[in-house]
Amino acid sequence: MNIPEMAKVRKKSNNLMRVILLFLISASLSASICALSALSALLCPSVCEARVYLDITSPGIKKFPIAIQDFTGKEALVQEGLEISDIIRSDLQFTDLFFLLDKNAFIETSDSPFNADNWKPLGADLVVKGTIEISPDGSLGVVVSAYDVVEMRNILKKKYSSKKDLVRPLAHKIADDLFEVITGKRGLFGTRIVFVGQDGQNRSIYLMDFDGQRLKKIVGRGSLTMKPRWSGDGKKIAYSSLRNGKWSIYILDFDTATERLIYSSGATDLAGDFTPDGKYLLFSSSGKGSPDIYLLHLGTKVISRLTYEPAIEVSPSVSPDGKQIVYVSDRSSTPQLYVMGIDGNDSRRITFEGNYNTAPEWSLAGDLIVFTSRAGGSFQVCTIKSDGSGMTQLTSAGNNDEPSFSSDGRYIIFTSDRDGVKGVYQMNVNGEQQHRISPRNIRAFGPSWSR
Amino acid sequence: MKRLMVVVFLALFVFSCAQKEVTIPDRSKDQDSGKKGQTGKDDVTRVDKENIRDKALSEEELMREMQSIFSDTHFAYNRYDVTDDAKPTLRKIADWMLKRTSVTILVEGHCDERGTNEYNLALGDQRAQATKSYLVSLGVSSSRIETVSFGKEQPLCTEKTEECWTKNRRAHFVMSK
Known part of the structure; x- marks a missing residue:
């Protein structure tokens, strides 16, 4: 007792x-969620014809080859650029569905315009570029573009904005959108x-x-x-x-x-x-x-x-x-x-x-x-x-x-x-x-x- | 309106009771006395010097008496039926409670470390309830027995041995008033 x-x-x-x-x-x-739900999207019309690049429901999937370039911005934003692109790469890597091309092998520099000829020899099917700037209100603005190497066209262009200290949720949101464009399914990075x-x-x-x-x-x-x-x-x-x-x-x-x-x-x-x-x-x-x-x-x-x-x-x-x-x-x-x-x-x-x-x-x-x-x-x-x-x-x-x-x-x-x-x-x-x-x-x- | 007043009054009363319970001596003291199997002699002398009321002393005695009667009862792995081994202890507890009608108790149900938390919580709940039911079947009023499950959250012993697991699969008794 x-x-x-x-x-x-x-x-x-x-x-x-x-x-x-x-x-x-x-x-x-909840602030982080708000920031992300307030994203403005500028999807180009071609995306609407939802093509599935990678069918993740099929058995025996071949990994999808993708190149994520380091996001670029003015000097003060180089660090954020590297961080965001690293998080996106790591998110996609996590799923085991993608083959991420080694960025050291890229021919095209991050700030050059997309040219399919630079990517065909590397075997990339999709190339992702991003630019970062500081908006007048102090928040981060990121524009992301994704290009289909085979068809040589832009399949995603979207602008994101978030508070400067919410880089991780911002990068996860971008990874989610890329995942959805490629697979037609909702991503889980958020x-x-x-x-x-x-x-x-x-x-x-x-x-x-x-x-x-x-x-x-x-x-x-x-x-x-x-x-x-x-x-x-x-x-x-x-x-x-x-x-x-x-x-x-x-x-x-x-x-x-x-x-x-x-x-x-x-x-x-x-x-x-x-x-x-x-x-x-x-x-x-x-x-x-x-x-x-x-x-x-x-x-x-x-x-x-x-x-x-x-x-x-x-x-x-x-x-x-x-x-x-x-x-x-x-x-x-x-x-x-x-x-x-x-x-x-x-x-x-x-x-x-x-x-x-x-x-x-x-x-x-x-x-x-x-x-x-x-x-x-x-x-x-x-x-x-x-x-x-x-x-x-x-x-x-x-x-x-x-x-x-x-x-x-x-x-x-x-x-x-x-x-x-x-x-x-x-x-x-x-x-x-x-x-x-x-x-x-x-x-x-x-x-x-x-x- | 009158009824509301009564409810408020009752609530206050219950609240003050709950407050009182906090003043029971601290745990470390009890653990010491538990080890020796009786309250240290020095403590008793000091209590006398401080001239504490008779009631306090009798509570001390009550405690000692209960300590010898309310020992843990044990269960088989994944089971919650009262075992034959536990019955003599429970009979002693019931006899004692039938004599001391002012005492109410809390029966805690515990499990060994193996298995899912949530399932163990249900298992501990059923161990406490089965123990309560057995005491009620021996004549103790069910209103004098509360139950709670701790699942596998509070093991007595943490080694990964059958002996230790047996110790942990227990109903533990605590005086609640």
Whole structure:
């Protein structure tokens, strides 16, 4: 019996009354979005006939050869020019879909006009040039042009402007546009990742870019917190925190930089996915005894109960069409994945291999579910189709858990203890290119990728 | 209007209770006494000198008594049913609670380090609730037992051994009033 421990819990919760939403940080975040949404676009009409240069949906893709020239500007802007072009190169490189030509081999200087003859010998299919200037209001103005080498024509010309200290989001935006022009699909370079981090004894929610850069603490309450879930528009996250002795569900709104208590039964309430239309939040609650899955209408606050089994039902994640839910249940005596309709009907078990399958997340890009499975004595990230076929193990080093898909379904982030201190790792959906993206001085849990 | 006043009054009352709970002695002291298995003799003498009320002393005794009765109960891997090994401890706890009707407790459900955080939180929740249900089945009023899950967030022991994992899969009891 440990009475003072209780005292400690109470004391802690009193401290928690000092809300530590880091408003400045959240504000700077939305500022960056504003800057980018205020871009003025001057697309030349020829782009409108959407030609797909690289079909990323086809199996066995040949890497697309592209030359990104260093962006140019007056002397004071040389550094920014190099930085922006480097970020664009690194973004495209990340996808493993492009062959980036070595800039040292370029014949044409960055400030010369495009001439296809300079690029044909190098094997480039597309050439990107950019110029930077300082606008009268002090912001950075960047004009980007992309040229089709084979057809010898300009296929993209676009002007961007942003605050001087937001070079990274600006460069990611340019990379996203180039990606879209080439593949016809939305890029993911503007997406972000949240995770729960422990730095010493303190727990906080951290936010970073998809590549692990621009890391910042956004909610620093210090309380225990579970994996957050993003809303489809990237403006909110939902998560559960232990405060005042109860696990309740909170939503953080980035636009208003406010956190709201959304649901508290007094028992263990755990946030699940937002539905794709953003109207509902899935969650689990043990308010009626055993944890069950519920659907909460965020506008009306009406709650529908979806499961009634006297077993654990947790971790609901919704299909991209919003019609199905994958979740964990131990009704068969071990935790396994089940799929049911959004109304709670037609539940069916989809995992039969192993005695521990948890933490499912449904890909936004289609019929694939990523989850954690106990294999041998360790925990590994696997994928499976919603009909239970094609189970594939993607990791094997250390313990790997809490996977989350990128918006395009091509990449997965997860936590791993392979290097000792638990961190956030990233890999391709086939398990290739596994690498750490969170800093080593923070123990990281529950990463979640914006949709 | 009157009803509103009552609610406000009740809220104030609850709040003041909650405030009071913070004044329970700090943890380090308790850990020391836990190691020795009893409260240090020096401490008791000092308490006498400071002429603390009888009630405080009896609370001290209550604490000591509870410490010997409320030991952790353990669970099998990935299970939350009360084991036969845990039942004698829970019977002792229930008997004691039936005698001391003013005491309410918090049952914490804990898990070992293996597996997904979120699932472990549900597992810990069910361990705490199963423990509570067993005590209720022995006659303790359910309103005297609160539950909370810590999942795998607060291990007692951090080695990667079966012995350590067993220690961590536990229901832990804390006096809440």
